[in-house]
Amino acid sequence: MKLRSALRGQFILELNELDLEEIQRTFDDDEDDDTEETGHDSSAALGATKKELSGAIRAATIDNFQGEETTGCFLWASPVRSHTKHGLILVGHGELLRAKSPLWQKVLDQLQSDGCYGKGLPLHCQQHPDYQRIAANPSSFALLAPDGGCLRPCGRRLPRCGHACPKLCHVDQPSHRAVYCTQPCPRLQEGCGHVCPGVCGDACGRCEVLVGSIALPCGHTYRNARCFEAKMPSKLKCKAPRMLPCCHRCRGICHGAALCPPCQGICDVFSCEHGSCNHPCSDPCAACTERCSWSCKHSGECSLPCGAPCNRRLCDLRCTKALTCGHQCPSVCGEDCPSREFCHICGDDDVKQRVADVILFQTYGEIDPSEDPVLVLPCCSMVYTMATLDGTLEMSTYYDSNGKPVGPLPRGYIDTPQCPNCKKPIRGLRRYGRVTKRAAIDAAEKNFITHSLRQIKSLQERANAVIETGDLTRDKTLRHDLRMFGAAVARPPCQKAFEACVALLTKARGGQGGGDVTIDLSMLPVPNSKFPYRGFFFHLSAQLSQLSTV
Structure with missing residues (x-):
């Protein structure tokens, strides 16, 4: 039973002997036609079955087994009579038998004198007759003949790829057609010529080489496309996010000229100090009709409703109010004062290290708010100078050099200005109400x-x-x-x-x-x-x- 256990997990390919001639003819006919290398195991197509080697070992007592004209047999210590053709192999503990049985002592002495007694089973390699090793225990088979031959490399060239056989010497699969090759694949991908990066014994599969950006039928650009995707762009599902008028992103996949599905986000287009819509974006809403609160002692007040683009003159001066810390507000006159963490003198060091002037690349701590006041964006609490945001929102289009509103406003739709940092809509800053409210x-x-x-x-x-x-x-x-x-x-x-x-x-x-x-x-x-x-x-x-x- 130990012998059978030792062979468990070892496999052989078994073919019906009646089909051997037909199989050989099949291989001979396909030799010239086999031009496409797929790396698949051809034994499956030939009806080969993979069985554990332990299943080929039959264990029985002498009463149930009389040799049956097999080539040879192993015999455990028991009454001996066999009809085997070539010989009989006894497997047992010789010294124990010698000590416990006078009969076996005589038998063993006779075997030893005839040179038929040894410490293990001699293993001979059919491919290399000069190779001989002794298997003293069941585990020796895996160490001395792992593939049924010997420990020397097979060295035969595989017919399907040209690589050397990766196995040790083996007696099965002499044609090597079903041997799995572990070398890098030498084949080129069909239709593109890229080198297959896989293992030779595996099927090449689809080509995964990156080919860059490709144009999709919908007009969008698909970035970092793989080769197999570039071959069939019509089968790709475009996921290019479309920006909705409310500045939320469409959650559906690309749908060409068809209308986007209704946005289920909460509407914040007209959010202001007086209130918000608080309904789904897909529902129509109205601008705030309360009186606009943008005013200062230098430039007066806005005379239009809160939801309409402002019509008062710009004020470029620094706010004269004091923060809760007691220092002067660094923001622009007419804006809400920020919290004390944005104080230019005693504020957080992290805030002072942020780039506030994207033109000169100066941090908040390096600028002078008295010369160029700052504004804090509500969307991400980033600090930017007035000059930076004036350029971002193209204020020269809506105001002249003296800060007076230019009218009428440009015709057509105005895109909602976005924060340079988080790309969210810029809202809630009174200075830019003429732009942001018209965009809303x-x-x-x-x-x-x-x-x-x-x-x-x-x-x-x-x-x-x-x-x-x-x-x-x-x-x-x-x-x-x-x-x-x-x-x-x-x-x-x-x-x-x-x-x-x-x-x-x-x-x-x-x-x-x-x-x-x-x-x-x-x-x-x-x-x-x-x-x-x-x-x-x-x-x-x-x-x-x-x-x-x-």
């Missing part, structure tokens, strides 16, 4: 358009189903939803801000509206934009009014 209105306008188009599509599909049947009771909420849509599109976000500006300026001049006060509407920072969605509302309402509600 434009973002709300874009969201309004997207939301309206989505509603129009839904209402049209529902109306078509009702019109097809001629029964309005099929969709009982259709009329109500259509009226809600008509009320929503009557005053878009931009028009709400425009009307709030006109109303506030009219009241400030003592008028009541209706033309009793002259206001230059062309100088207002918000256009009076109206969309033709009301036409869809009237058209669909007319169609539904012709249907019976019974």
Whole structure:
């Protein structure tokens, strides 16, 4: 049993002897056609079976085994009679048998005198006849003949790749077609010519070589593409993040010109000191109509609503207020004073080491706030000089050299300015309200358009189903939803801000509206934009009014 245990885990390939001739013919026919090297084990295709070597050893008593004309057999100490062809091998503890049995003492003496007694099983290599070792115990087989031969290298060249056989001398697989090669793969990848980086015995698989950036059918650029991806760019799923008007990123994969799915983030486009929207970004919102709080003793106050782009003159002076630590505020006049950690004298050392001037690359501790005051961005608490942020937001487009507002504002949509550090929207700084608030209105306008188009599509599909049947009771909420849509599109976000500006300026001049006060509407920072969605509302309402509600 120890012999069988020692051979457990050792494997042999076993073929049906009736198929050997046909298998040999198959190999001979495929010798010239085998041009594509795949590295797969060909034995699977030939019906070879892999079995444990211990399964080839039969153990039985003499009563159950009479040799059966095998080539040889091992015999444990027991009554001896065998019909084997070539010989008999006795395995046992000779000294113990000699001491305990007079009969075995005579047998062993006779075997020893005939030169048939030894300390182990002699191992002979079929490939190297001069190699002979003695296996004294079961573990000796794995040490002296791990692959069934000897300890010398096989040295044969593998027919599928040309490398030398990596195994020690072995008696199985003389054709070497199923030997696994462990050398680096010498093959080139199909279609690109890149060298396969894998192991010779493995299939090459797809080419993983980096080929740089490639253009996708959607128009986006796919960076760090691998070779197999560059071969079939149409199968790649573009994950290029699309920035939504609310400055949140679209969570869906690239969808070309189709509308982005509704943003489920909390709207913060018009967040200000008076409040916030606090609803999903996909829902339309309106700008704050409270009075703007930007004012100072040097440049006066803004006369427009909080949500409208500011119209007062810039003030470039340093704030004269004191922080809680008692030192002068380092910020710009008209802004909220920062906390004491941003004090230029006794503030945190970590804050002073931050780069505040990206033009001269000076830290906060190196600049002089009296010459160039600083502003603290609410999004990430980074400190930047007034000159740095003025350049980032292109203030020269919205104000002249004397700080006076330039009007009217540029036509078209304005992108929301982003923080140089965290790339989040710049909001909450009064000095840049003329830029950031106009960008917020434009973002709300874009969201309004997207939301309206989505509603129009839904209402049209529902109306078509009702019109097809001629029964309005099929969709009982259709009329109500259509009226809600008509009320929503009557005053878009931009028009709400425009009307709030006109109303506030009219009241400030003592008028009541209706033309009793002259206001230059062309100088207002918000256009009076109206969309033709009301036409869809009237058209669909007319169609539904012709249907019976019974």
